[in-house]
């Protein structure tokens with residue numbers, strides 16, 4: 001009997017935080033995207049095996065605020081997730097892997113791939129390392145990894161996250177964790193579940209990274 005290996009599905013929710021929806025750095029049409037994300041999170045049965053939730057967590061003063069209005073300062077309302085997101089997450093009972101980014105004074109922290117996430121043991125690693133380790137642990141049980149990226153904003157954090165995950169999940173990206181050559185990873189953006197700042201750039205991002213339905 002042929003043993004069919006399934007694809008492991010990962011959802012990365014980027015920066016669905018109050019300041020990006022209705023706060024100091026509100027992204028146009030963010031509410032619509034968030035509504036769709038919440039809908040997806042409520043899907044039963046839930047189609048994903050693993051969820052990462054990234055969170056911009058800036059210090060009160062950072063060089064990042066030379067370029068942007070003050071937003072998502074750690075511990076403030078603006079950095080919180082909207083209640084509808086938190087409520088949807090509680091429903092399906094899956095463990096959520098939180099990813100903290102942008103918390104140093106000298107970084108922009110656009111890419112969730114390089115944000116920090118907790119391991120079971122309590123130590124933190126970067127998201128891409130955590131994902132790669134998961135690939136390694138499962139590579140004989142599953143045929144590949146399918147990563148869907150959603151959230152805010154299409155042309156900054158979502159874009160950077162998708163680019164970096166595509167690079168870091170490649171089989172030949174780094175030693176010492178080697179993945180089987182036939183282990184396939186795909187990283188795609190779900191076009192209806194993102195919202196962008198610059199419409200032209202956001203459209204280009206979707207053309208390059210958008211999941212074709």
Ligand SMILES: [Zn+2]
Pocket residue numbers: 056058064071072102108
């Ligand atoms: Zn930021």
